[in-house]
Amino acid sequence: MVNLGVLVSGSGSNLQAIIDNIEAGRLDAQIKIVISNVPGVYALERARTHAIPSMVISHKEYKKREDFDQKLLEVLKTHEVELVILAGFMRIVTPVLLRAFPMRVMNIHPALLPSFPGTHVWQTEVDYGVKFAGCTVHFVDEGPDTGPIIIQAVVPVYDDDTADTLNARILKQEHKIFSQAIQLYAEGRLKVQGRRVLAEGIPQAPDSFMINPPVTIFER
Ligand code: GAR
Numbered sequence: 001m002v003n004l005g006v007l008v009s010g011s012g013s014n015l016q017a018i019i020d021n022i023e024a025g026r027l028d029a030q031i032k033i034v035i036s037n038v039p040g041v042y043a044l045e046r047a048r049t050h051a052i053p054s055m056v057i058s059h060k061e062y063k064k065r066e067d068f069d070q071k072l073l074e075v076l077k078t079h080e081v082e083l084v085i086l087a088g089f090m091r092i093v094t095p096v097l098l099r100a101f102p103m104r105v106m107n108i109h110p111a112l113l114p115s116f117p118g119t120h121v122w123q124t125e126v127d128y129g130v131k132f133a134g135c136t137v138h139f140v141d142e143g144p145d146t147g148p149i150i151i152q153a154v155v156p157v158y159d160d161d162t163a164d165t166l167n168a169r170i171l172k173q174e175h176k177i178f179s180q181a182i183q184l185y186a187e188g189r190l191k192v193q194g195r196r197v198l199a200e201g202i203p204q205a206p207d208s209f210m211i212n213p214p215v216t217i218f219e220r
Contacts, residue, residue: 005081007089012043014087017175032079069096117145122163137181
């Protein structure tokens with residue numbers, strides 16, 4: 001059982017997936033505290049509905065990022081958090097938090113890192129014309145979206161995709177892989193070796209592939 005602190009800034013659909021998996025007994029974790037840096041977001045409502053402690057710590061009340069992170073750190077420690085989950089948390093975290101939780105801060109990013117770091121990536125992906133997109137759960141290090149990758153999921157990009165349709169397709173996979181990454185952590189299976197994260201005791205993905213657009217005439 002791992003104690004989670006979940007940081008959010010918005011709708012909290014990833015938070016909801018984690019809550020649902022915990023309640024269904026699929027995820028060996030408990031959420032000790034949900035913290036939003038933005039007041040009034042729906043993620044806070046989700047926490048309340050499930051009787052999970054939650055609070056707002058507005059970054060606007062702190063002059064420096066480090067001071068904001070110091071406050072986050074105090075609250076996370078008070079709630080005996082072991083693993084910090086950035087579930088749509090739209091702030092860069094500083095070494096103040098990262099040094100207190102080394103390789104214990106996980107982020108979900110809606111792209112196949114190291115491609116398309118940053119925010120609101122879906123339109124950029126559609127405009128770029130990539131044929132595949134996806135999502136990544138990674139440990140957070142001191143760079144922007146650069147930390148060691150734990151798990152990724154791939155989805156096709158279709159010709160008529162918009163940012164919204166692509167976002168929806170990716171989000172479905174986010175909801176699976178975030179809980180999977182947390183469960184691997186809870187089971188003590190994640191071993192960080194430099195940039196590589198190994199999931200010990202987990203079978204390798206099958207030797208398969210996807211081609212988009214699909215190959216037809218050359219198939220044999
Ligand atoms: C998710 O798509 C997540 O990958 C993204 O914000 C969304 C939050 O949705 N995170 C980032 O872009 C982090 N840089 P949610 O509030 O419904 O979970």
